[in-house]
Amino acid sequence: MGQVMLFFFGVSLWLLGCPWITHSAEAQVIGVNYGLFGDDLPSPDKVIALYTSRSITRLRLFNPNSTVLEALKGSAIEVVLGTYNEELQRLSTDASYAADWVQTNVAPYASSVRFRYINAGNEVIPGKLASYVLPAMRNLDGALRAANLHVPVTTAVATQVLAVSYPPSQGAFSESTAGVMAPIAAFLQAKKIPLLVNVYPYFAYAGSPGDVRLDYALFTAQDVVVRDGALGYTNLFDAMIDSMYAALEKSGGTDVDIVVSETGWPSGGGGVGATVENARVYNNNVVAHVAGSGGTPKRPGKATETYLFAMFNENLKPEGTERNFGLFRPDMSEVYHVNLSP
Numbered sequence: 001m002g003q004v005m006l007f008f009f010g011v012s013l014w015l016l017g018c019p020w021i022t023h024s025a026e027a028q029v030i031g032v033n034y035g036l037f038g039d040d041l042p043s044p045d046k047v048i049a050l051y052t053s054r055s056i057t058r059l060r061l062f063n064p065n066s067t068v069l070e071a072l073k074g075s076a077i078e079v080v081l082g083t084y085n086e087e088l089q090r091l092s093t094d095a096s097y098a099a100d101w102v103q104t105n106v107a108p109y110a111s112s113v114r115f116r117y118i119n120a121g122n123e124v125i126p127g128k129l130a131s132y133v134l135p136a137m138r139n140l141d142g143a144l145r146a147a148n149l150h151v152p153v154t155t156a157v158a159t160q161v162l163a164v165s166y167p168p169s170q171g172a173f174s175e176s177t178a179g180v181m182a183p184i185a186a187f188l189q190a191k192k193i194p195l196l197v198n199v200y201p202y203f204a205y206a207g208s209p210g211d212v213r214l215d216y217a218l219f220t221a222q223d224v225v226v227r228d229g230a231l232g233y234t235n236l237f238d239a240m241i242d243s244m245y246a247a248l249e250k251s252g253g254t255d256v257d258i259v260v261s262e263t264g265w266p267s268g269g270g271g272v273g274a275t276v277e278n279a280r281v282y283n284n285n286v287v288a289h290v291a292g293s294g295g296t297p298k299r300p301g302k303a304t305e306t307y308l309f310a311m312f313n314e315n316l317k318p319e320g321t322e323r324n325f326g327l328f329r330p331d332m333s334e335v336y337h338v339n340l341s342p
Contacts, residue, residue, distance in 0.1 A: 029290050030340055031058025031078070031307040032327065033262055036065065038314040040330040044071035047311065050332055051077055055341045060261060060307045062122060064105035073112040080196075080261065080307070081105065082119045082156070083136070085129060091120065092135035095142065102143040106151065115151045118144070119196050119261070123158045126176045134184050141191075154188060156196035156261045157181075159240070162247055167228035168298065171243030172250055185253025194305075195253075196261035197244055201236040202282070206272040212236065214273060219285035231297040237263070237286060242298035257302070260290075264309035267335050269321035280336040283308060283327070291342045308338070 034047065041047070048071045051059060060080040061068055072079060083091060083101070090097045106115060120136040121129065133155050141153040159165065161181055163174035173181045188195055205217040215221040217236050224232035226239055233239045241258060248256050265282035266274040290304040313326035313335065327338055 028055075028057045028341075029293070029303050029305045030056070030287050031060060031080070031305075032056050032340075033060045033062070033307050033310040034068070035062065035310045035312065035314050036068075037316040038312060038330060039316060041312055041314070042330065042332055044068040046332065048072055048075050048077065050328070051075070051311075058116065058305075058307065069105070069109045069113060073109060076114065078114045078116040080117045080119060081115060082122055083140075085121050085124050088121050088124065088129050088132040088136045091139055092132035095139050098136070098139035099143040099146065102140065102147055102149065106144065106149060107147055110149050110151075115149075117193075117196070117259075118151050118153045119156045120153060122156045123160070123198065125155075125157050125161055125180050126174070130177070130180045133180065134187060137184070137187060152191065152193040154193050154196055155184065156198060158198045159200075159244075162243060164247075165240070165243045167226060168231070168233065168239045168242035169228050169246050171246035173247050178251060181247075182251040182253075185248050185251050185256050188256045189253050192255075194257040194259045195244075195248070196259050197241075198262035198309075199237060199240050199260045200263060201240065202265045202273065204236055204240075206274070209272050214278075217273075218278060218281050219289055220281065228297075233297060235289070237289065238296040241296045241304070245296075245298055260304060260306040262307060262309040264325045266321035266324040267326075268324040269319075271321040274321050274324065276336050280338070283336075283338045287338060287340060288342045 044067050052075060058078045062082045063084050064081060091101065118140055120140055121133050124130055125133060137153045137155060144151050161173055161177040162171060164170050164172040201217040205212045205214060213221065213225060216225045219235045221234045224234055226233040244258055263286060265279040267276045267279035268274055286306065290306045293303040295302040310325050312328050312330055313324055315323060317323045326335055328334055
C-alpha cells in the first residue's frame with residue numbers, strides 16, 4: 001500500500017498527484033485498489049462480482065495474479081496491472097525477460113481483459129531500485145508493442161519524490177529524485193501517458209494535526225484554507241495534486257497528466273483521526289469531488305481519475321491503520337457506505 005507518511009515541516013504540507021483521464025466526457029473516473037494481503041479474503045470470482053454489483057468499472061491490481069486475471073475475463077472492468085518491485089532490475093536489463101513478462105501476464109488475457117495501464121514498480125523512487133524504473137518501462141513498452149498490445153506503461157510514485165510541496169506552485173522534486181523523475185516525465189510526455197501518484201491527505205493530517213486542519217483534509221472546509229497567488233485551495237487533495245503538477249512542469253513534464261493511483265482514509269487501527277466516520281466522509285467526498293470533473297485550481301475542468309485504497313481490510317498487513325483502509329470486510333459486508341456512482 002502506498003501510504004507513505006511524508007510530512008514536510010514548516011511551510012510544507014504533503015502533496016501529491018492529480019489524475020489523468022483518457023476521455024474528458026467519461027462519467028466513471030473512480031476505481032478501487034484490489035489488495036491481496038489477507039488470509040481470509042473472498043475468492044477472486046466473488047470479488048469481481050462485487051465490483052460489478054457496485055458499478056466499479058476500474059480496478060488496480062498491484063502484481064500479476066493469474067486467478068484474479070482469469071476472474072476479470074469478460075468483466076469489462078479496466079485494469080491497472082503492476083509489476084513486482086523485485087522484478088524491476090531484471091525487467092530493466094533483460095528485454096527478453098520483459099517480453100516473457102508480457103507473454104505471461106498480459107497477452108493471454110488481452111482479448112477479454114481491458115488493461116488500462118501497466119505500472120512498472122510502486123513507490124520505489126527514491127531508493128535503490130529507482131534507477132531501474134525507466135529502463136523497465138522502456139522494455140515493457142517495447143515488449144507490448146512487439147506483441148501488438150497497445151497498453152500504456154507508467155510507474156507509481158509517492159510524495160517522497162517531492163522536496164518542496166508548499167505552496168503548491170512551488171512543488172519541486174528532491175535532489176535525490178529529480179535526476180530520475182525528469183527522464184521519466186520526458187518518456188511519459190512523449191507518449192502522452194500519465195504518471196500514477198499515491199495521494200494520502202490522511203497522513204498529512206495524522207502527522208501534524210495541530211497544523212493541518214481536519215476539515216481541509218476531509219473536503220469539508222467551507223472557506224479557502226491555502227491561498228497560492230490567484231489560486232485558492234479548500235481541500236488538501238487538490239493542493240497535493242497541484243504541487244505534483246508544479247514539480248513535473250519544472251522538470252519538463254508540462255503536459256504529463258496525473259492519475260491518483262491510491263487515496264483513502266483508515267477506519268480504525270488507533271491512528272490520529274482513524275475513525276469510521278472520518279473514513280466515510282473522506283471517501284464519499286473524494287468520489288463526489290472527482291466525479292464532478294471540476295479539476296483542481298491549477299488544472300480546472302480536467303477530470304481526476306482516482307483509485308480508492310482499498311477494497312478490503314487486509315489482515316496480513318502491519319498492525320494498526322494499514323489493516324483498516326478497506327471499504328469492505330472480508331465477508332464482503334460494508335465497513336461503511338460509499339456512493340461509488342454519484
